[in-house]
Amino acid sequence: MSPDSPLSILKKYWGYDSFREMQLPIIESVLNGNDTLGLLPTGGGKSLTFQIPALLMPGLTLVVTPLISLMKDQVDNLRSRGVRAVAIHSGLSRSEHRLALDRCRLGKAKLLYLSPEKLQSESFITHLCRLDVSMIVVDEAHCISQWGYDFRPSYLHIAALRRHFPDAVMLALTASATPEVRTDIMDRLKFRSRTVFSKSFARPNISYLVRYADHKPGMLLKVLKATSGSAIVYVRSRKRCREIAGMLRDENISADYYHAGLVPEEKNEKQNRWKAGEVRVMVATNAFGMGIDKPDVRVVVHIDPPSSLEEYYQEAGRAGRDGLPSFAVMIVSAQDKGVLTRRLNEAFPEKDTIRRVYELACNFLEVAVGSGFGRLYEFNFPLFCERFGLRPVVARNALAILTNAGYVEYVEEITTRSRVMIVMDKRGLYETSLEGDADEVLQLILRTYTGLFADYVDISEELIGSRLNIPAERVYKALLELGRLHVLNYIPRKTTPYLFFPTSRELPRHVGFPRAVYEEMRRRMEIRINAMKEFLFSTGKCRGNMILRYFGEHPETACGTCDVCRERRKNSRGPRHDEASLSREIKRIAAQPAPTSVGYIASQLGVRLTELVPVLRSLMDEGEIRLEGDIVVASRKD
Numbered sequence: 001m002s003p004d005s006p007l008s009i010l011k012k013y014w015g016y017d018s019f020r021e022m023q024l025p026i027i028e029s030v031l032n033g034n035d036t037l038g039l040l041p042t043g044g045g046k047s048l049t050f051q052i053p054a055l056l057m058p059g060l061t062l063v064v065t066p067l068i069s070l071m072k073d074q075v076d077n078l079r080s081r082g083v084r085a086v087a088i089h090s091g092l093s094r095s096e097h098r099l100a101l102d103r104c105r106l107g108k109a110k111l112l113y114l115s116p117e118k119l120q121s122e123s124f125i126t127h128l129c130r131l132d133v134s135m136i137v138v139d140e141a142h143c144i145s146q147w148g149y150d151f152r153p154s155y156l157h158i159a160a161l162r163r164h165f166p167d168a169v170m171l172a173l174t175a176s177a178t179p180e181v182r183t184d185i186m187d188r189l190k191f192r193s194r195t196v197f198s199k200s201f202a203r204p205n206i207s208y209l210v211r212y213a214d215h216k217p218g219m220l221l222k223v224l225k226a227t228s229g230s231a232i233v234y235v236r237s238r239k240r241c242r243e244i245a246g247m248l249r250d251e252n253i254s255a256d257y258y259h260a261g262l263v264p265e266e267k268n269e270k271q272n273r274w275k276a277g278e279v280r281v282m283v284a285t286n287a288f289g290m291g292i293d294k295p296d297v298r299v300v301v302h303i304d305p306p307s308s309l310e311e312y313y314q315e316a317g318r319a320g321r322d323g324l325p326s327f328a329v330m331i332v333s334a335q336d337k338g339v340l341t342r343r344l345n346e347a348f349p350e351k352d353t354i355r356r357v358y359e360l361a362c363n364f365l366e367v368a369v370g371s372g373f374g375r376l377y378e379f380n381f382p383l384f385c386e387r388f389g390l391r392p393v394v395a396r397n398a399l400a401i402l403t404n405a406g407y408v409e410y411v412e413e414i415t416t417r418s419r420v421m422i423v424m425d426k427r428g429l430y431e432t433s434l435e436g437d438a439d440e441v442l443q444l445i446l447r448t449y450t451g452l453f454a455d456y457v458d459i460s461e462e463l464i465g466s467r468l469n470i471p472a473e474r475v476y477k478a479l480l481e482l483g484r485l486h487v488l489n490y491i492p493r494k495t496t497p498y499l500f501f502p503t504s505r506e507l508p509r510h511v512g513f514p515r516a517v518y519e520e521m522r523r524r525m526e527i528r529i530n531a532m533k534e535f536l537f538s539t540g541k542c543r544g545n546m547i548l549r550y551f552g553e554h555p556e557t558a559c560g561t562c563d564v565c566r567e568r569r570k571n572s573r574g575p576r577h578d579e580a581s582l583s584r585e586i587k588r589i590a591a592q593p594a595p596t597s598v599g600y601i602a603s604q605l606g607v608r609l610t611e612l613v614p615v616l617r618s619l620m621d622e623g624e625i626r627l628e629g630d631i632v633v634a635s636r637k638d
Helices: 006-014 025-029 046-056 069-079 092-104 118-121 124-128 153-164 181-189 215-228 238-249 265-273 307-318 336-347 352-366 379-387 393-406 424-429 436-448 459-467 470-483 519-538 544-551 563-571 579-589 598-605 611-619
Strands: 036-037 060-064 085-088 111-114 133-138 169-174 193-197 206-212 229-235 253-260 279-284 297-303 326-332 375-377 409-416 420-423 488-493 496-502 625-628 631-634
Touching: 006 025, 006 046, 025 036, 025 046, 025 169, 025 229, 036 181, 046 060, 046 133, 046 169, 060 153, 069 085, 069 111, 085 092, 092 124, 111 118, 118 124, 118 153, 118 409, 118 496, 124 153, 133 153, 169 181, 169 336, 181 193, 181 206, 206 579, 215 238, 215 598, 238 279, 253 265, 297 307, 307 519, 307 544, 326 519, 336 393, 336 519, 352 379, 379 393, 379 470, 393 409, 424 459, 424 579, 436 459, 436 470, 459 631, 470 488, 519 544, 544 563, 579 598, 579 611, 579 625, 579 631, 598 611, 611 625
Parallel strands: 036 169, 036 193, 060 111, 060 133, 085 111, 133 169, 206 326, 229 279, 229 297, 253 279, 297 326
Antiparallel strands: 375 496, 409 496, 420 488, 625 631
8 A cells, every 4th residue: 555545544533444336436536636526425534535535636625515513523534634724704813714725735734624705805815925825625515506405606616716726626516416517517617628527416324204284393202212223303493303303202202403503512512412312313503514424323303394406415314324224214294384485485585575675785884885895794693684674584595595695695603612712922922920810721721722822722611610719700701811911812603604805885776586596596506305295295206316307316116115115015915024034034034233123124024013023023033133122133053
């Protein structure tokens, strides 16, 4: 193994002995200088396909990604492995921007993660052009396509990087893209060579099940009690997260909740407890899941339907990454068809309503007509809606259309952790006389955190307070005092949406919406909504195949595991399972590492419990299996 081969880098920094399917071909394509599009499913290891080439290529790799929380996690993860990486996004201070760019310019970083809105700043591009860039990576590449379900206009500025770095190779990555979106991605990024690596969207170990119920919480309980192992339950509102998690705990099911409004410390604690198996069920909005590598999720349940099969495929795909049998369950009521139709109408408010939201937002930020060009403003969205009596869903969708039309760039909430950097030299620290909380807080920070003199380091006021046995509020005041004394730079934690103005403020009558931004995008969303309705309410089509056809594949046989296939098999007049074959299958399933319930085995084999129970009893009598509660366990053989 060559010391500078992809496999040697994989082994050295990540400790793996082999690549997952498709990773190495993508890496080799990039190293050979080919512009490359990689379509890897959720959990397929997309990050390594650019992180490894970045370490083998000269110069710097730019990684454009819209997911700021994931960006931060990846940078921290890379640094912990000894890989030099930095991130720049709207939530950073000027000094942090400057420090990150200096590191890149001095060759002290191999990867620079960027949020796409940074590419709209001419001054930032000027600084960027001074760097030696060898590769440009576009993560979540479907965001560049107006055909995609998550189009972001700021992504359109990525193509300009090609002009500034003509020799850099381009790698675009996404987990879900229809054939039209794939072509659009390569067109918009000006691919010089059209090298595409696409793994099949088939997930044979996942059973797609739709369960119809007027009382969804009751059906959720039934699903969770019939299955075992780690689970995710997706809902669409923060309030519902808390309510459903509380209901599950009342029913003695270990559960917690997660949404974007939690502070970073809470998010990390909840994630870690769930990943460690201390909590079985995480009830969450779609903010949960990106970048969370937990292979043994046995069931993903959707209580509220997503607006597209792209979203559903990504979220359902967080089940069964270890390849073992798992379930993706959609709980559907008769009202959901109307909910999806309403969602389409809400996504495209009347044009006069959108113009009014634009005018009110400019007034709220005190941006005068003819001004604002190139400015980035902190935007208190809840206060904005409250002050002008706007429904949040209408205001948010109006801002999305104004973003697509190029009048503003609305950046959703960015939550940044508190961070500090020591700016006084060690001699000054020794000579400075501090008292009370300021001295104790500083000494604890110096003992607890590393790298404080070279970079900004994330801290937790709550952790510092608990160790000093003082309230977090006193820690906060002590840090402000240390900042005033120029001992350190302190940037408190905050959660802030932003509004960027790519053009100067216009009068409302001059705010227009091209057909491509309004009518065409509405039509495309309608197509996605209708595909979702068909998936939910069709009772005669294999659900696994509906997903494959949506993504451009042509399956020849049914999946055999979705609820439609199971029902078809159950109602067929073919021969039933004989006892010998049932025994073999039960022992095979029970021997798998994942906990396996009686109900799970019955559903996997497509048999009724009345047919299964006598065979289970026989196997127990023979000592082949044993029951631990409702879990079937294969007995060890000496």
